Amino acid sequence: MEEHAYRNLRKVQGIFSLAGKYGTEAIDLTCKRCLFYDDYRMTTIKRILDKQLYNLPLPEEIAGPVNVNAGDGTSFVRPAEYFMHEEIR
Numbered sequence: 001m002e003e004h005a006y007r008n009l010r011k012v013q014g015i016f017s018l019a020g021k022y023g024t025e026a027i028d029l030t031c032k033r034c035l036f037y038d039d040y041r042m043t044t045i046k047r048i049l050d051k052q053l054y055n056l057p058l059p060e061e062i063a064g065p066v067n068v069n070a071g072d073g074t075s076f077v078r079p080a081e082y083f084m085h086e087e088i089r
Contacts, residue, residue: 014042022049029054036060 019027030048034040036058048054 008040011040011042015045018045018049026052026054033058 015027015031022030026049030045030053033048033054034045
């Protein structure tokens, strides 16, 4: 594996271990919240889980869905190439 593959390996392993304590639904909702706020720190993830903040609605759920192709920087979608470990030939 290359360097970027190792970058978040420990974080992912930590999230998987938290699933045993909090359950997969809480982890899914927490990850959704972290993606929405663009905050992926383990301290944030643990705080959301400990305080059960994953049960609170996200602003987009209150106001409606956000257009991910708006071009105004609000999109969290990454191109497929970001996830590829080899160059496309």
